[in-house]
Every structure is written in structure tokens, then in C-alpha cells.
Amino acid sequence: MPRASESGPAPVVLSVGGSVILGDDPAADVGFLAQLADLLRDVGQSVPLAVTTGGGRVARDYIRTGRALGLTEVELDEVGIEVTRIHARLLAARIGPPTPARPPTSTVEAAHEVHRASPVILGGTEPGHTTDGVAALLAVRLRAARVVNATSVDGLYDRDPQRHADAKRYDRIGWDEFRAIVQASAGTEAGQEFVFDRLGADLLHRAKIPLAIVHGRDLPNLRAALEGRSFRGTRVE
Numbered sequence: 149m150p151r152a153s154e155s156g157p158a159p160v161v162l163s164v165g166g167s168v169i170l171g172d173d174p175a176a177d178v179g180f181l182a183q184l185a186d187l188l189r190d191v192g193q194s195v196p197l198a199v200t201t202g203g204g205r206v207a208r209d210y211i212r213t214g215r216a217l218g219l220t221e222v223e224l225d226e227v228g229i230e231v232t233r234i235h236a237r238l239l240a241a242r243i244g245p246p247t248p249a250r251p252p253t254s255t256v257e258a259a260h261e262v263h264r265a266s267p268v269i270l271g272g273t274e275p276g277h278t279t280d281g282v283a284a285l286l287a288v289r290l291r292a293a294r295v296v297n298a299t300s301v302d303g304l305y306d307r308d309p310q311r312h313a314d315a316k317r318y319d320r321i322g323w324d325e326f327r328a329i330v331q332a333s334a335g336t337e338a339g340q341e342f343v344f345d346r347l348g349a350d351l352l353h354r355a356k357i358p359l360a361i362v363h364g365r366d367l368p369n370l371r372a373a374l375e376g377r378s379f380r381g382t383r384v385e
């Protein structure tokens with residue numbers, strides 16, 4: 149298996165939302181995760197690839213229970229992080245060597261690993277952001293060519309496409325407008341769902357790293373976005 153080297157192609161970072169990992173049908177999730185693992189193994193052989201996994205509804209369920217028990221927001225973030233790491237372990241174990249079976253717990257560690265063990269899969273790192281934020285931090289460290297956000301919709305819309313039939317998808321959006329949307333939608337509590345992490349958007353904008361938002365369950369399209377080819381979704385640049 150060829151090894152990624154620091155003089156080869158620029159790394160790529162993927163943030164897989166928890167809602168992509170855990171759908172409504174556990175049997176369908178198994179088939180999807182097996183195919184996703186194959187895709188990541190394959191892409192990870194030609195480019196240094198780092199992947200963060202979200203916690204989805206399982207993280208939110210535990211965070212809700214923890215909040216009812218009176219845990220602090222930091223403790224609730226730590227509960228969420230544990231769930232994201234379970235998802236990272238599931239994917240990493242399915243992919244197999246050279247992917248580290250134990251998800252790195254920091255972006256420093258993940259950045260180190262990705263040049264010798266691509267694809268590297270990790271969950272959250274510390275309280276205060278989401279796995280989108282981890283993906284952005286890692287992308288900046290790695291001087292990544294791009295970040296791909298695999299989510300449960302096929303891009304960024306001007307309003308909720310589930311509730312508004314006439315909602316329009318942005319094919320392209322500039323960073324200032326995107327950051328305004330993120331600021332308007334993002335809260336700071338543990339377990340919140342929003343389009344992209346506020347910290348992540350600020351970091352990518354500052355580093356001038358483009359972000360692609362795609363539907364995570366459309367694997368041919370996800371592959372196109374990871375490989376820098378034309379894709380269906382939203383480009384933030």
C-alpha cells in the first residue's frame with residue numbers, strides 16, 4: 149500500500165456529520181458504513197486524508213440525559229466527544245491498517261499520523277466546538293487543499309429545504325455571507341445542530357481553505373468532492 153508523504157499531494161479533510169453515520173434504519177446504516185469505509189480506504193491511499201466523525205442523535209440523547217442530571221456544559225461536551233469517538237472507532241476498525249484503530253485525541257496527534265497512516269479517523273478533541281471545528285483546525289495544521297463537510301442535505305440552502313419547497317441551494321457562497329449564516333444559526337450549548345461550526349468557519353476563512361458541503365450518503369458525489377472534481381453541493385470560497 150503506497151504511503152502518503154509530506155512532499156506528495158496536499159492533504160484533504162472530511163467532516164462526516166453524525167446524522168450521516170446514524171440514519172433512521174440501522175440495517176441500511178451497516179451497508180452504508182461498509183461502503184464509506186471502502187471509499188475512505190481507497191481515497192486515503194492516493195491523498196493524505198483525515199476524517200472526523202460526528203455524534204448524531206446518540207450524542208444528543210446522552211447530552212439531554214446529562215443536562216437533566218445537572219451536568220455542566222463542559223461535562224456535556226465531554227459526553228458528546230466520547231460518542232464521536234465511538235463512531236471514529238467503528239469506521240477505523242472497518243477500514244483496518246494502516247488506519248490507527250484508536251482514534252487520535254488531538255489535532256496535533258492526527259496531523260502527525262496522517263502522513264504515515266492515511267486515512268486517519270478521529271472524533272472530537274476538547275470541549276467548546278464540534279467535530280466540524282476539529283476538521284477545520286486539522287485542515288489549517290495540515291495546510292489542506294480543501295475541507296469537505298458530509299451532511300444530511302445536499303448543500304447549503306437559503307432556508308430549511310425540509311419545510312420550504314421553494315428553498316434554493318447555493319452552488320457557491322463567499323465566506324462573509326457564509327459566516328453570517330453560521331453566526332445567525334449557531335449557539336454555544338453542547339449537542340447543538342447547525343450548518344457548520346462557528347470556529348471552523350472562522351478558521352477556514354482565515355486560512356483561505358475552501359469548504360465543500362455535500363450529501364454524505366451520495367458516495368460517488370462525496371468522492372468527487374474529496375478528489376477536487378466537480379460535485380453537486382455548495383462551495384464556500
Ligand code: UTP
Nearest residue numbers: 166202203204225228272273275278279338339
Ligand atoms: P458533533 O460534532 O456531532 O456536533 O459533536 P453536532 O454538530 O452537534 O452534531 P452532528 O453530529 O454534526 O449532527 C457532538 C457534541 O460533542 C461535543 C459538542 O457538545 C457537540 O455538540 N464536542 C464534539 C465537543 O465538545 N468537542 C469536540 O471536539 C467535538
